[in-house]
Amino acid sequence: MKLIENPNKSDWSALLKRPTQTIGDIEATVNAVFNDVAKNGDKAIEKYTTKFDGVSLHSNVVTQEEINKAVALVDENLKSAIQLAKSNIEKFHSAQKTDRVFVETMSGVSCWQEKRPIQKVGLYIPGGTAPLFSTVLMLAVPAQIAGCKEIVLCSPPNKEGNIANEILYAAQLCGVTKIIKVGGIQAIAGLTFGTASIPQVYKIFGPGNQFVTVAKQLATQHGVAIDMPAGPSELLVMADDSANAAYVASDLLSQAEHGADSQVILVTTSNDFAKQVSEEVENQLEQLPRIEMATVSISNSKLIVVKDFETALELIDTYGPEHFIVATENDDFFIENISNAGSVFIGNYTPESAGDYASGTNHTLPTNGFSKAYSGVNLDSFQKSMTFQKISKEGIQNIGDAIELMAEAEGLQAHKNAVTLRLNDLKTN
Template sequence: MNLKIYKYPSVSAWQGLCQRPMQNSSAIRTSVDKIIYDVANNGDVALKKYAEKFDGVVLKNILVSKKEIDTAAKQMDPKLKRAILQAKNNIQKFHSSQKQPIVKVETSKGILCWREARAIEKIGLYIPGGSAPLFSTVLMLGIPAMIAKCKEVVLCTPPDKNGKINDAILYAASLCGITKIFKTGGAQAIAAMAYGTKSIPAVFKIFGPGNQFVTAAKQILQTKVAIDMPAGPSELLVIADQSAVPEYVAADLLAQAEHGPDSQVILVCTNLDIARKVAKAVEVQLSQLPRKDIAEGALQHARLIVLKNLNAAVSFSNLYAPEHLILACKVNTGLLKKIDAAGSVFIGNYSPESVGDYASGTNHTLPTNGYATAYSGVSLDSFYKKITFQQLSKDGLHHIAKTVSVMAEAEGLQAHSNAVKIRLS
């Protein structure tokens, strides 16, 4: 297929080049609203109905049994087990480093303030199944939940036509100490974790990627339950200069494109020759992919853009705010400091985005659809809520009393002023 190259577009044209693939969101929302209402009112009955309708399986039990979890571990390919364990170790090491000590600050004499983290007690994890069961996402979400010591972790994932859950998903869940695993997917799984059913406990916050129906359900239910972040289809932007290896860049673009036909990949380079070489390498590598048809669908929304220099490329990237950003170019501290909006950044020719997806240690649950302008990816902090504390001595209150009284009375809140004065009278 011929990838279109945009040569030196004007800054006024950038916004148009940043457009994501459009979806019929109103039709999706209507369908999801009906599913949420059904699950909220009919619980497990609705979940079993949707399992038959969408997954093609009649389920007796929604809960995965201990026997199924144990069997999955025994059936696993030893090479895959070792790979998962190495990934787990790296992810655990990186997320453990995010623990923060309690710092007590004396803001004025006799006034002590500090903040403490408390684990969110009930967490729900959504793990996509389907053509690409994302067992790696179990590690990305289950490990920080385990480090934070969340008391209850619920995992929902769709079964196959035999009513089975992918062995690697069950094995990864067991490594994270997750035992409450349920055979349900799609918007109905999100509704079940938000409202609770006879089988599935209601949770306080839901994490995990999913298709457009899962995303819509999370957004609709934000008034009922907290979510990790708004999300959309996966995306990648690569900035390349003469130092880039075209074959590496092409491989990175295709790695992201094979996620789904609604994914988007963008190349921004400082050299027309590089753009042409990448386009040619994409054609060669695409023909060899098992998921060629899916990747081709994503490449319909691809952009290959040539700009004058790296500063312009970074400015374009900040406007697009990609989920993943690869810097296949000469990088210095100054360039890195100019990056203001990206979910996760991969630096140099030997940092493919795939390593972040699986095993480098960073989290792959990241803001998409331009939300990187304001949202961070999932981290250990995502599984905590922070509570502030303050303690004043009598002298401390005395020193600040006049300030509080003056401010309270200026706002017309006399009782606030009185609460201070009565302690000093």
């Protein structure tokens, strides 16, 4: 990892740049796939599955028989672990339910707000180098709690034309209504336009590589909502001499192994601690099965030494990490003042991997600095807030004059007339 000591603020932008391609580099590919799927449906889906995943499928819809076989093959201990994680995720997301908000803004004028589920949602579950069955829990559990009627899951098939057994087990455990063997850009396009085998949905969720991220952004141009722009994973750790260097190194590597375009950063007030962590990273890296991928990621990552906590906080908020671990002698300073982070992990015994799997919080989080404006996935992500209002005869008389005056001032006579007719009727009755 590259060590940078007390960088000038003018250099922060370049220093904190993510190792990602620009949208322009991949936008043409995404557009071409989208246009093909919009025009040719499942025929295009089949073509791109063969091209990108290296397998030709007779059908891309997972059958109940396939699900049953997969469930039987999952290790019983792993099933128990998945069930424990599901239980914690259910508890945390169920606690996010809110009551109806009702207020009488003035006599005779009642306004209220209620949450309603998004009826059709699409869940994208990466397969690739690591089939992320944990993401099924993170997306399908709140979708089920919210009451979504159609929960469509897309995940790329392996070379044998199958989806990982663990993904299928988690999907059936969490109430997914349809599972499709399709990945990448073509999966997002299929969910956007709908095909003979892939239902069109109203909102798409889930992480993915940069091609998937751009595809999701393109989906919004076709009237489909998305959870957030979520690309390659990232972690920033704020630690000082009070932290455990081995723990910090293990956390950095846990994110680095996600992919070659992942980024991890250590911010610290101690030069000696930075060097200890660097040594630990090198030692632990040698023991990892995914050493090649993690090594590339580590080469894009940095150890940044700053003079004090205030400078550290400003730098961290400038970066806006997806995951933020704080392990210092004064964690409360960061907990109380951090503004931009997807999810925060506090203290020496809170590894980021706890949030990735089983603590209960959601691991589908904004990356690439989007934590400055976006929240991670939560129960509200699967719901819409609808407002209602009811005005009585007394109410329209109380509020009517104000509406008429405002409508006339804006030159919208028909708006005014909709009130005037009602007020005149009340005067004559």
